[in-house]
Amino acid sequence: MVRYTLRRLLQAIPLLIGISVIVFLMIHFAPGDAAQFAISERANEQQVQQYRHYLGLDLPWYRQYARLVGNWLHGNLGTSIIERRPVSTILMERIPRTFELVGLSTLFALLLALPIGILSAVKQYSMVDHAVTVVSFIGIAIPSFWLGIMLILLLSVTFHWLPTGGTQTIGQPFSLGDHLKHLLMPVAVLTIIQTATWSRYMRSSMLEVMAQDFVRTAKAKGLPNRLVLMRHAFRNAVMPIITLLGLSLPTLVGGAIITEQIFAWNGLGQLSVTAATKRDTPVILALVMMAGVSIVIGNLVADLTYRIVDPRIEL
C-alpha cells in the first residue's frame, strides 16, 4: 500500500505542474492585468505602465512563471498584487474561516444523511421514503445562493433572530456565542444541500446492498434486523459515501464560494472571486495549487479507505 501511495503521489506531480502552467497562461494571456486593478483609478496610463514594470508584469510569461515557481520552491508563496501582503498571511487568516464553515457543515451533513438514507432504504416506498425523496430532490435542485437569500429573508429580515452576514458583529470583542450566531445560516445552507445529495446516495447504495444474497443469509440465520443492518448492510453501503467524502475535500479548500459571497464570510471562496476578478496571479495560483493538492489527496484517501474497508479490492 505504501508503494501504491508513493506511486500516486509521484504521478500527481506532473499533473499539478501542468495545472499551474495552464492556469497561469489563462490569466496571463487574458485581456487586462493586475496592475490596473491594483493601482488607484485616477492613475494615468503612464503610471499604470510604471507600476506594471515595477511589479515585473511586463516580463515574458516564462520568466514570470519561473519567478513564481522559484519562490514556491523556496517556501515563499509570493505577495498578493492587490493586497500587497504576503500570500501566506492572507491564507492563514482565511483558512480557519473556511475550514470551520465547510468542516461543520460536512460533519452535520454526514450525521444527517446517513440515518436518513438508511431509514429511507429500509422503509422503501413508504410515506417516509417518499417524503425524504421529495425533500432531497428539492435540496439538490435548489440554488445555494437562493437558499441563502431566503434564509436571510426569513431569519434576519423578518424575525431578526440572526445577523445577515459577516463572521462577527463589528465593533464588539469576539465572543463565541456571537460567532455561532453568524455561523448558523451559512452552515445551514451548506448542510442542507450536502445532506440532500448524500442521503440519496446512501439510500440507493443501501438498497443495492440489501438486495444481495449475504443480507438474505444473515436474516435467514435469524440475526436481529438491527444487527443485520448495522453490521453487514451498512458497512458495505457506506463505501460510496467514503468516496464522496474524499471528493468533498477540495471544497474545504476551494471554499464554499457562493455561500461565502452571500454571507460576506471572509473565507477562501470569497478570496478566489476577488483574486480572479482582479487577476491577482500569486493568490490565484496558490488557491489553485491548494485545490489541486487537496483533490489528489482526497482521491488517494478515498481509494485507500476503499481498500481498507473491502480487502478484496485490488489497487
Place this chain on the structure above:
Amino acid sequence: MVVEPTTSASPGLGTLGLQREVRRVTIWGRYAKNRLALLAFIVLAALALISITAPLWEPYNHVLDQTRTATFSPPSFSHWFGLDEYGRDVFARAVWGGRLSLWIAFSSALLSTVLGTIFGMLAGYFGGWIDAIIDRLIELILTIPFLLLLILAAAVARPSPTSIILILGLFDWPVLARLVRGEFLALKRRDYIEAARSVGVAPTRIVIRHILPNAMAPIIVTGTLIVAIHLTSEAAISFLGLGIQPPTPSWGNLLTNAQNYVIASPFLAIFPGLLILITVLCVNLLGDGLRDAMDPRQRA
C-alpha cells in the same frame, strides 16, 4: 399471463390456441408511466414554449423600460412579479432571462455532451496512446474545482452568452467522457463487434454505426442532467457578476442585487430563484425518469 380475445394482432399465436394481446413497449410508454416524470416533462415543455414564443407576446422593451416613480412595487395584476429597483417589470425580465438562461444551458450541455462522447469514444475504442492522452486531459480538467475554473475563465473572458456557452461546454465534458469511455471499453468486447471487425468493417463505421447506438442511453441521461448543472452554473456565475451583464437579464443576475434590496422588496429575490429551482428540479426528474425508462434490466 392474461388470456383475452384478440383481434388480428397475433395470428401465429392464435393458431396455437393461445390468445394474447400484444402491446408495443416504447421508451415513451415506459417513461410516461412515472407520473412525476411526466409532470416534469409537461412543465419543461411549457417553459420551453414560453421561452421560444416570448418575442411574440412580451416585447423586449418591457425588459428595459423603467418606471422610476414606482420602484420596488409588489406583484399586481399588471405586473405579475412586481417591479425592480429601476421600476422594470420583473416578469418580463424573468421571461427573457429564462429565454437566455435556458438557451445557454441547453447549448452548453449539447456542446459538453458531444465533446464528451467524441473523446470518450476515441479513448474507449482505440485505447493505447490516444487513451493515455485523453485520460491525462480528463484528469487535468477534473483536478481544478469546477466553480473555481468557471470563475477564472469567466473573469478573464469577455462576458457574453457565447463565451459562457463555450466555457461551460469546454470545461464540463470530462465526466461524460469517462462514462462513455467505460461504455465503449465494455461494448467493444462484445461478440458482434468482434465479428464486424473480423469481416473487415472500418473502425469508424464500427464505432458510429454499431457501438454508439448501444451506448446512447447513459449518454442521453447524463446529457439531460448536465443541462441542470449548466443552468445552475450559469446562474451562479451571473449572480457573482461574472456572467451575463445587466441590463441583459438572466435568471442569475436577476438575483445579484436582490440580496441588497431584500428589505425593499423580497419578491425580487423570491421569483427568479423559484424559477431556477423548479426548472432544475424538473430537469432532474426528467433525467431520472429517462434513466428508469431506458434501463434494460427493469421490466416495464
